Amino acid sequence: VTKIGVLTSGGDSPGMNAAVRAVVRTGNYHGLEVYGIMRGYSGMIEDDIFQMDSRSVANIIQRGGTILKTARSKDFFEPEGRAKAYENLKKRGINGLVIIGGDGSFRGAQKFSNEFDIPCIGLPGTIDKDIAGSDFTIGFDTAVNTAVEAIDKIRDTADAHDRLFIVEVMGRDAGYIALHSGIATGAENILIPETKTDIEELISSLTEKEKRKKLVNLIVVAEGDEYGGANEVAEIIKKRLPNADTRVCILGHIQRGGSPTCLDRLIASRMGYHAVECLLNGRFNVMVGILNNKMNYIPLDNAIKAKQKISEDWLKIVKILAS
Amino acid sequence: VTKIGVLTSGGDSPGMNAAVRAVVRTGNYHGLEVYGIMRGYSGMIEDDIFQMDSRSVANIIQRGGTILKTARSKDFFEPEGRAKAYENLKKRGINGLVIIGGDGSFRGAQKFSNEFDIPCIGLPGTIDKDIAGSDFTIGFDTAVNTAVEAIDKIRDTADAHDRLFIVEVMGRDAGYIALHSGIATGAENILIPETKTDIEELISSLTEKEKRKKLVNLIVVAEGDEYGGANEVAEIIKKRLPNADTRVCILGHIQRGGSPTCLDRLIASRMGYHAVECLLNGRFNVMVGILNNKMNYIPLDNAIKAKQKISEDWLKIVKILAS
Amino acid sequence: VTKIGVLTSGGDSPGMNAAVRAVVRTGNYHGLEVYGIMRGYSGMIEDDIFQMDSRSVANIIQRGGTILKTARSKDFFEPEGRAKAYENLKKRGINGLVIIGGDGSFRGAQKFSNEFDIPCIGLPGTIDKDIAGSDFTIGFDTAVNTAVEAIDKIRDTADAHDRLFIVEVMGRDAGYIALHSGIATGAENILIPETKTDIEELISSLTEKEKRKKLVNLIVVAEGDEYGGANEVAEIIKKRLPNADTRVCILGHIQRGGSPTCLDRLIASRMGYHAVECLLNGRFNVMVGILNNKMNYIPLDNAIKAKQKISEDWLKIVKILAS
Amino acid sequence: VTKIGVLTSGGDSPGMNAAVRAVVRTGNYHGLEVYGIMRGYSGMIEDDIFQMDSRSVANIIQRGGTILKTARSKDFFEPEGRAKAYENLKKRGINGLVIIGGDGSFRGAQKFSNEFDIPCIGLPGTIDKDIAGSDFTIGFDTAVNTAVEAIDKIRDTADAHDRLFIVEVMGRDAGYIALHSGIATGAENILIPETKTDIEELISSLTEKEKRKKLVNLIVVAEGDEYGGANEVAEIIKKRLPNADTRVCILGHIQRGGSPTCLDRLIASRMGYHAVECLLNGRFNVMVGILNNKMNYIPLDNAIKAKQKISEDWLKIVKILAS
Known part of the structure; x- marks a missing residue:
C-alpha cells in the first residue's frame, strides 16, 4: 500500500x-x-x-x-x-x-x-x-453531551412551571443516547427500543404522581422506541392525563453537530x-x-449494527435514582 | 413602603x-x-x-x-x-x-x-x-445565544450533507430571536412576523440556487411568522423543490433555560x-x-407588547451578508 | 473607491x-x-x-x-x-x-x-x-462571557472549599471586563483602574468576615488595577490574613479566543x-x-482610548448585591 | 448496615x-x-x-x-x-x-x-x-473537557498572532489531563511526569521550526512535570529563543468546577x-x-495513586499527529 x-x-x-x-x-x-x-x-x-x-x-x-x-x-x-x-x-x-x-x-x-x-x-x-x-x-460522546446540555436547559423551564416534558433524542435503532442522557439528567422515565415500553405502567405512575403533587416529570424517548417518538407518546399522555401541562421537545439535528x-x-x-x-x-x-x-x-x-442487551443494573439505576 | x-x-x-x-x-x-x-x-x-x-x-x-x-x-x-x-x-x-x-x-x-x-x-x-x-x-440575550449555538451545530451537519435546513425559533409575536440569531449564523433567509413573507420569492431564489449547485441553505423562521412555523414552510418547499434534501428543526424550549x-x-x-x-x-x-x-x-x-419596525438597514444586511 | x-x-x-x-x-x-x-x-x-x-x-x-x-x-x-x-x-x-x-x-x-x-x-x-x-x-461581549463562565467554575470550587479566590481578568487600561464579569458572578469585591483601590478597606472587610464565619470571598481584579494584578493583591492579603485559604487564578488569553x-x-x-x-x-x-x-x-x-467614568449606580450595585 | x-x-x-x-x-x-x-x-x-x-x-x-x-x-x-x-x-x-x-x-x-x-x-x-x-x-472527563475548551480558545489567539503558547494544566503526580487535552487540541508538545522531559530536544525542535517559518506552537505542560510548570519551561525557552513571541497560560482552578x-x-x-x-x-x-x-x-x-505507564502508542500519536 x-x-x-x-x-x-x-x-x-x-x-x-x-x-x-x-x-x-x-x-x-x-x-x-x-x-x-x-x-x-x-x-x-x-x-x-x-x-x-x-x-x-x-x-x-x-x-x-x-x-x-x-x-x-x-x-x-x-x-x-x-x-x-x-x-x-x-x-x-x-x-x-x-x-x-x-x-x-x-x-x-x-x-x-x-x-x-x-x-x-x-x-x-x-x-x-x-x-x-x-x-x-x-x-457518540459529543452527541450525548449535547443532549444532556439541552435537557438541562429544558429541566430549568420544566421546574419553573411544574411541567411534564417529553424529550426525543436521536437513536433510530439504539437507545444509548436516550439511556445515557436520561440517567445523566435525572429523567424520571427513559423509553428505548431495547426494552419493552409499558405505556400503561408509565401512565399509572404519572397518575399516581399527579395525585400526590404537581406533576413535574421528564421523559426521554429514543426516536426508535417501539411506541413511537415523543409526539406519539405525548398524544397518549395528553389523552389520559388531560390536566397535566405536557410539552414536547425534539432535539433533532443539533445532536449531530458541534465541536x-x-x-x-x-x-x-x-x-x-x-x-x-x-x-x-x-x-x-x-x-x-x-x-x-x-x-x-x-x-x-x-461490523454490523449491534442490538446490545442493556444491563439490568442500568435499568435499576434509572428507576432508583429518579425516585 | x-x-x-x-x-x-x-x-x-x-x-x-x-x-x-x-x-x-x-x-x-x-x-x-x-x-x-x-x-x-x-x-x-x-x-x-x-x-x-x-x-x-x-x-x-x-x-x-x-x-x-x-x-x-x-x-x-x-x-x-x-x-x-x-x-x-x-x-x-x-x-x-x-x-x-x-x-x-x-x-x-x-x-x-x-x-x-x-x-x-x-x-x-x-x-x-x-x-x-x-x-x-x-x-433575550441568553435565548438568542442558545439559538445561535444550536444553529451553529445544525450548520455543521447541513454543510456536511449539502442540505436545506429550516429552523424554527421562539417568538410568537416578535421576530427578534429569529432576526438576531439568523444574522449571527449567516442564515440565507429569515422569516419574521414583522415583515411580509414572500414565499414565492423564497421558492424562486431556492430554485435558482438549486440550478447552479447543491442546495445548502439555512432558513430561520420565527414561530409567529404569518406563514406558519418551520413545518408549514417545509411542506411548501418540499412540494415545490422535491429534490432538495430538506430538514426541519424546531429548537423549542431549550431557548428558555440555561445559565x-x-x-x-x-x-x-x-x-x-x-x-x-x-x-x-x-x-x-x-x-x-x-x-x-x-x-x-x-x-x-x-408597557405593552411593542411591534417595532425592523430597520431597513438590518433587512439589507440579512440579504447582502448571506449572499 | x-x-x-x-x-x-x-x-x-x-x-x-x-x-x-x-x-x-x-x-x-x-x-x-x-x-x-x-x-x-x-x-x-x-x-x-x-x-x-x-x-x-x-x-x-x-x-x-x-x-x-x-x-x-x-x-x-x-x-x-x-x-x-x-x-x-x-x-x-x-x-x-x-x-x-x-x-x-x-x-x-x-x-x-x-x-x-x-x-x-x-x-x-x-x-x-x-x-x-x-x-x-x-x-467585548464574548470576552466577558468567557470570563463569567470561568469564574462560575471557580465559584464552584471556592464554595466547596470555603476559599478566598482572587481572579485576574484582562483590561490593562479599562476595568469593564472586571466590572461586568464581577457583577455577573456576584463577586464580593471588584478592583478596577477607574476607581481608587482602598486596600485597607478591603483587608478590614475580609477580616470582619473571617471573624464571623468561614471566609468565602471572590475578588475580581483587572490586570491594570493601580494596585497591581491578582498576584500582588494576593501577596498583601496572605500577609495580613495568613489563615485564609487564598488562591489566585489568572484567566489570561482564554478571554481572547472562542466562538x-x-x-x-x-x-x-x-x-x-x-x-x-x-x-x-x-x-x-x-x-x-x-x-x-x-x-x-x-x-x-x-477614536482614542476612553477612560470613562464608571457610574455611581454601578458601584453601589456591586456593594449591595454582593452583601 | x-x-x-x-x-x-x-x-x-x-x-x-x-x-x-x-x-x-x-x-x-x-x-x-x-x-x-x-x-x-x-x-x-x-x-x-x-x-x-x-x-x-x-x-x-x-x-x-x-x-x-x-x-x-x-x-x-x-x-x-x-x-x-x-x-x-x-x-x-x-x-x-x-x-x-x-x-x-x-x-x-x-x-x-x-x-x-x-x-x-x-x-x-x-x-x-x-x-x-x-x-x-x-x-476527570469534565476537567479534561474544560481544559480542551480553554486550549481551543488559546489556539485561536495563538494562530492569529503566530505565537508560542505554553499552557499549564492540573496534574501534580499524573499527566493524564495534559496528555488527553494535548492530543485533543493538537498540541505540538506535551510534557508530563510519566515521561522524561528532554528540554534540549524540545528547544532544538523549536529552533528548527523557527528557522523554517513563523513559530506557532502549543506546548501543554502538566503542573507536576519534573521540569516544572509552564513558567519554568517558558523561562528556558525565552532565554534560548529570545525572538519567539512566547506566552504562558496557567488554566488553574477552572478545571475543578463546572457542570x-x-x-x-x-x-x-x-x-x-x-x-x-x-x-x-x-x-x-x-x-x-x-x-x-x-x-x-x-x-x-x-486504592493508591497509580503511576501508570503511558502506552507507547499514545506517545507516538502525539508526535505524528502534531507534525
Missing part, C-alpha cells in the same frame, strides 16, 4: 474531522500519499478526489461536521457505480481506503474490496454507538492512526474499534 | 433569578422585609409566600429558570382572586410589589394596584424582547436594584427599563 | 472574522474588488495581500481569532514602512481601507491616510471596550456593512461605532 | 454531587437512613451531620462542586480526631460510610474502619484519574449505586471502580 484514500460516509458525526486528520498525518509520516474523497462514495464515483497533506488538516480537530462532506450514495450499490469508482482510484494509483462511517458504509466497502482487491479499513463514525466490536463510536468532546477527538485520533497501521501491516478489511481499552479489529463483515 | 413582595410570572426566562436576588438584597440593604411569592399570582392567591434574606438568594445569579417558579394564573383575572391575594399581602403588611414578567403580568399588576393601592413595579422578563420602553428584556449570559445577569441586577429604588422613592406603578443606556420608567399601562 | 483592502490589527478579538466577512460581502455586493491583507500593517508592507470573494469568507462568522491574522507592526511607524505599504496598495489599485483594531491601529491609519490620500475606515475591535464613540467594541457571541457577530456584521457604505458615500477617515442604538461616526483622530 | 453516612473529601471534582445523589437515593430505596456529613472528615469530627432524603438531592446532578463541601482534615490524622468522629456517628447509629475522594481520603477511611469497625466504601473522586483499580475517576459531563454523571451515579450495594452485601472497605466496563472492587488499602 503506497497511496491511500480517505472518506466519510453516511450520517455525519462530530470527530470525523479528527479521524481524517489522523489518517492524513499518519499516512504522510509513513511516506504514503493520501487522497481525500469528497461526499463519501459519491465523490469516488464522480472523481471528486484531491491530494491532502499535513496543512490540509490543520486546525480541523476541533471542528464539527466533516471537511470531506458526506452522503449516502445509491450509485455505489450498483456494479457500474463501483466500477467507475474503482477506475478513479486506479488512475491515481490509490491502493488502500479508509472509510469513516456506519455499518451501511462498511458493507459497501466490503463488497468493493471483494470485487476490486483494494483493501479497506473501517472506522466507526456514528452518534448512535451501536456498532459491534467497539465500546466507542466517533461522535467534538475530548473523548471523541481522542478515539478518532487513535482509530485514524491505527487504520493506517493496519493498511501498512496487511491487516485488511477490518473495522478498527476499541474494546476494553485495547484496539480491536473485526472483519468488516461483522 | 416597608415590606415588599417579589414574584416571577408568565413564561420563565433566564436571568429572573438574578433579578430576584437584586430585589432581595437591595431591599434588605434598605431595611425592608422582602417576601418571595411562589408561582406568580397563583402563590399570592394560595398564600404561598415566605420571607427571604440575603442567604435565600446566594448562588442563584448563575441559575436558569426561577427559584420562585412561575405560572399563568386564571384566578387573578377574577375580582375574587385579586381580593384573596390582597388579603394574603395585607396580613403580612406587604405594601409594595415587584413583578418580573411580560406584558400580561403587568396588566394584572396595574389592575391590582388600581384596586388595592399596593404600588407595583414591573421588570421586563421575557425572551421575546418585545416590550415597549426598554432596549433589553431579561432573558444566563453576562448581559442578562447585569440588566437583571440593575433592574432589580432600581425596582426597589422606585418603591422607596414613590415612583409607583412603572416598568423599569433601560433605554439608550439609561434607566427608563414608563407607566405599567404603557 | 473601487478596490478596497481589509485588515485586522493589534490584539485579536472574537468577532473580527464576522467583520471581515461583512466587509467582503458588502464590497462585492456593490461591485468593489476586495483584498485581504495579512497580519495587519505587516502584510501591507510585506505585500501579503490577496483578493477575496464571497466564498473566502464562508463559514467564518462563528470562528474566533482572525483568518487575516494580526500583528503589531513596528515598521509602519516609520515613513519608509508606510511608503512601501502604499506602493503595494497602489500597484493593485486599492483606493480604500478598512482597519479592524484598536486605537493604536487607528492612529496608524490616520497618519497613513494623511500622507497618501487613501481613505481609511476604522472598526473598533478590542475586548477591552475602551474606545470613545461606541457603546460596543467587537469582542463569538450573538451580539459580537451582530455588531461586527453591522459595522462591516457600514464601513463599506462609508467608503462609498465619501465619509472618510472615521471610526464606525454604535451609540444609543444608532450608527455613530467619529474622526479616526478622536 | 442500617444507617449510612456520605461525605466528600480532599479536592473537589465535578460529579461528586451526582455520586452523593446516587448514594442517598439508593440508600433510601433500600430503607436505609442516609446522613450527609459536611466538609469531609472535618464535619464528622465537628458533628456537622444531617439526615438527607430524596428531595435533599433534587436538581444537583448537574451542579459542579459538592453540596456537602469538602476539606482536608488534619485532626482526622490524630487518634483523638477519629475517636470524636466515631462518637458522632455512633450517637446517630450510623454503621456504614461512603467516602468520595482521593487516595488520601481512602487511607483515612481504612484506618478509621480498622479502629472502629465501621465499614467504609470509597468512590474515586479526583480530576487527576490516577487511582489504581479504575479506568475512570469522577471529575459535569455526561460521562462523569454516569459513572458517579453507577458508583454511588454500587457503593450502597456493597454495604448491603457485606463487601466492606473497598473502593468501587470501573475496569473494562465492569464494576471492580479493590481493598481500600490498594
Whole structure:
C-alpha cells in the first residue's frame, strides 16, 4: 500500500474531522500519499478526489461536521457505480481506503474490496454507538453531551412551571443516547427500543404522581422506541392525563453537530492512526474499534449494527435514582 | 413602603433569578422585609409566600429558570382572586410589589394596584424582547445565544450533507430571536412576523440556487411568522423543490433555560436594584427599563407588547451578508 | 473607491472574522474588488495581500481569532514602512481601507491616510471596550462571557472549599471586563483602574468576615488595577490574613479566543456593512461605532482610548448585591 | 448496615454531587437512613451531620462542586480526631460510610474502619484519574473537557498572532489531563511526569521550526512535570529563543468546577449505586471502580495513586499527529 484514500460516509458525526486528520498525518509520516474523497462514495464515483497533506488538516480537530462532506450514495450499490469508482482510484494509483462511517458504509466497502482487491479499513463514525466490536463510536460522546446540555436547559423551564416534558433524542435503532442522557439528567422515565415500553405502567405512575403533587416529570424517548417518538407518546399522555401541562421537545439535528468532546477527538485520533497501521501491516478489511481499552479489529463483515442487551443494573439505576 | 413582595410570572426566562436576588438584597440593604411569592399570582392567591434574606438568594445569579417558579394564573383575572391575594399581602403588611414578567403580568399588576393601592413595579422578563420602553428584556440575550449555538451545530451537519435546513425559533409575536440569531449564523433567509413573507420569492431564489449547485441553505423562521412555523414552510418547499434534501428543526424550549449570559445577569441586577429604588422613592406603578443606556420608567399601562419596525438597514444586511 | 483592502490589527478579538466577512460581502455586493491583507500593517508592507470573494469568507462568522491574522507592526511607524505599504496598495489599485483594531491601529491609519490620500475606515475591535464613540467594541461581549463562565467554575470550587479566590481578568487600561464579569458572578469585591483601590478597606472587610464565619470571598481584579494584578493583591492579603485559604487564578488569553457571541457577530456584521457604505458615500477617515442604538461616526483622530467614568449606580450595585 | 453516612473529601471534582445523589437515593430505596456529613472528615469530627432524603438531592446532578463541601482534615490524622468522629456517628447509629475522594481520603477511611469497625466504601473522586483499580475517576472527563475548551480558545489567539503558547494544566503526580487535552487540541508538545522531559530536544525542535517559518506552537505542560510548570519551561525557552513571541497560560482552578459531563454523571451515579450495594452485601472497605466496563472492587488499602505507564502508542500519536 503506497497511496491511500480517505472518506466519510453516511450520517455525519462530530470527530470525523479528527479521524481524517489522523489518517492524513499518519499516512504522510509513513511516506504514503493520501487522497481525500469528497461526499463519501459519491465523490469516488464522480472523481471528486484531491491530494491532502499535513496543512490540509490543520486546525480541523476541533471542528464539527466533516471537511470531506458526506452522503449516502445509491450509485455505489450498483456494479457500474463501483466500477467507475474503482477506475478513479486506479488512475491515481490509490491502493488502500479508509472509510469513516456506519455499518451501511462498511458493507459497501466490503463488497468493493471483494470485487476490486483494494483493501479497506473501517472506522466507526456514528452518534448512535451501536456498532459491534467497539465500546466507542466517533461522535457518540459529543452527541450525548449535547443532549444532556439541552435537557438541562429544558429541566430549568420544566421546574419553573411544574411541567411534564417529553424529550426525543436521536437513536433510530439504539437507545444509548436516550439511556445515557436520561440517567445523566435525572429523567424520571427513559423509553428505548431495547426494552419493552409499558405505556400503561408509565401512565399509572404519572397518575399516581399527579395525585400526590404537581406533576413535574421528564421523559426521554429514543426516536426508535417501539411506541413511537415523543409526539406519539405525548398524544397518549395528553389523552389520559388531560390536566397535566405536557410539552414536547425534539432535539433533532443539533445532536449531530458541534465541536467534538475530548473523548471523541481522542478515539478518532487513535482509530485514524491505527487504520493506517493496519493498511501498512496487511491487516485488511477490518473495522478498527476499541474494546476494553485495547484496539480491536473485526472483519468488516461483522461490523454490523449491534442490538446490545442493556444491563439490568442500568435499568435499576434509572428507576432508583429518579425516585 | 416597608415590606415588599417579589414574584416571577408568565413564561420563565433566564436571568429572573438574578433579578430576584437584586430585589432581595437591595431591599434588605434598605431595611425592608422582602417576601418571595411562589408561582406568580397563583402563590399570592394560595398564600404561598415566605420571607427571604440575603442567604435565600446566594448562588442563584448563575441559575436558569426561577427559584420562585412561575405560572399563568386564571384566578387573578377574577375580582375574587385579586381580593384573596390582597388579603394574603395585607396580613403580612406587604405594601409594595415587584413583578418580573411580560406584558400580561403587568396588566394584572396595574389592575391590582388600581384596586388595592399596593404600588407595583414591573421588570421586563421575557425572551421575546418585545416590550415597549426598554432596549433589553431579561432573558433575550441568553435565548438568542442558545439559538445561535444550536444553529451553529445544525450548520455543521447541513454543510456536511449539502442540505436545506429550516429552523424554527421562539417568538410568537416578535421576530427578534429569529432576526438576531439568523444574522449571527449567516442564515440565507429569515422569516419574521414583522415583515411580509414572500414565499414565492423564497421558492424562486431556492430554485435558482438549486440550478447552479447543491442546495445548502439555512432558513430561520420565527414561530409567529404569518406563514406558519418551520413545518408549514417545509411542506411548501418540499412540494415545490422535491429534490432538495430538506430538514426541519424546531429548537423549542431549550431557548428558555440555561445559565444566563453576562448581559442578562447585569440588566437583571440593575433592574432589580432600581425596582426597589422606585418603591422607596414613590415612583409607583412603572416598568423599569433601560433605554439608550439609561434607566427608563414608563407607566405599567404603557408597557405593552411593542411591534417595532425592523430597520431597513438590518433587512439589507440579512440579504447582502448571506449572499 | 473601487478596490478596497481589509485588515485586522493589534490584539485579536472574537468577532473580527464576522467583520471581515461583512466587509467582503458588502464590497462585492456593490461591485468593489476586495483584498485581504495579512497580519495587519505587516502584510501591507510585506505585500501579503490577496483578493477575496464571497466564498473566502464562508463559514467564518462563528470562528474566533482572525483568518487575516494580526500583528503589531513596528515598521509602519516609520515613513519608509508606510511608503512601501502604499506602493503595494497602489500597484493593485486599492483606493480604500478598512482597519479592524484598536486605537493604536487607528492612529496608524490616520497618519497613513494623511500622507497618501487613501481613505481609511476604522472598526473598533478590542475586548477591552475602551474606545470613545461606541457603546460596543467587537469582542467585548464574548470576552466577558468567557470570563463569567470561568469564574462560575471557580465559584464552584471556592464554595466547596470555603476559599478566598482572587481572579485576574484582562483590561490593562479599562476595568469593564472586571466590572461586568464581577457583577455577573456576584463577586464580593471588584478592583478596577477607574476607581481608587482602598486596600485597607478591603483587608478590614475580609477580616470582619473571617471573624464571623468561614471566609468565602471572590475578588475580581483587572490586570491594570493601580494596585497591581491578582498576584500582588494576593501577596498583601496572605500577609495580613495568613489563615485564609487564598488562591489566585489568572484567566489570561482564554478571554481572547472562542466562538463569538450573538451580539459580537451582530455588531461586527453591522459595522462591516457600514464601513463599506462609508467608503462609498465619501465619509472618510472615521471610526464606525454604535451609540444609543444608532450608527455613530467619529474622526479616526478622536477614536482614542476612553477612560470613562464608571457610574455611581454601578458601584453601589456591586456593594449591595454582593452583601 | 442500617444507617449510612456520605461525605466528600480532599479536592473537589465535578460529579461528586451526582455520586452523593446516587448514594442517598439508593440508600433510601433500600430503607436505609442516609446522613450527609459536611466538609469531609472535618464535619464528622465537628458533628456537622444531617439526615438527607430524596428531595435533599433534587436538581444537583448537574451542579459542579459538592453540596456537602469538602476539606482536608488534619485532626482526622490524630487518634483523638477519629475517636470524636466515631462518637458522632455512633450517637446517630450510623454503621456504614461512603467516602468520595482521593487516595488520601481512602487511607483515612481504612484506618478509621480498622479502629472502629465501621465499614467504609470509597468512590474515586479526583480530576487527576490516577487511582489504581479504575479506568475512570469522577471529575476527570469534565476537567479534561474544560481544559480542551480553554486550549481551543488559546489556539485561536495563538494562530492569529503566530505565537508560542505554553499552557499549564492540573496534574501534580499524573499527566493524564495534559496528555488527553494535548492530543485533543493538537498540541505540538506535551510534557508530563510519566515521561522524561528532554528540554534540549524540545528547544532544538523549536529552533528548527523557527528557522523554517513563523513559530506557532502549543506546548501543554502538566503542573507536576519534573521540569516544572509552564513558567519554568517558558523561562528556558525565552532565554534560548529570545525572538519567539512566547506566552504562558496557567488554566488553574477552572478545571475543578463546572457542570459535569455526561460521562462523569454516569459513572458517579453507577458508583454511588454500587457503593450502597456493597454495604448491603457485606463487601466492606473497598473502593468501587470501573475496569473494562465492569464494576471492580479493590481493598481500600490498594486504592493508591497509580503511576501508570503511558502506552507507547499514545506517545507516538502525539508526535505524528502534531507534525
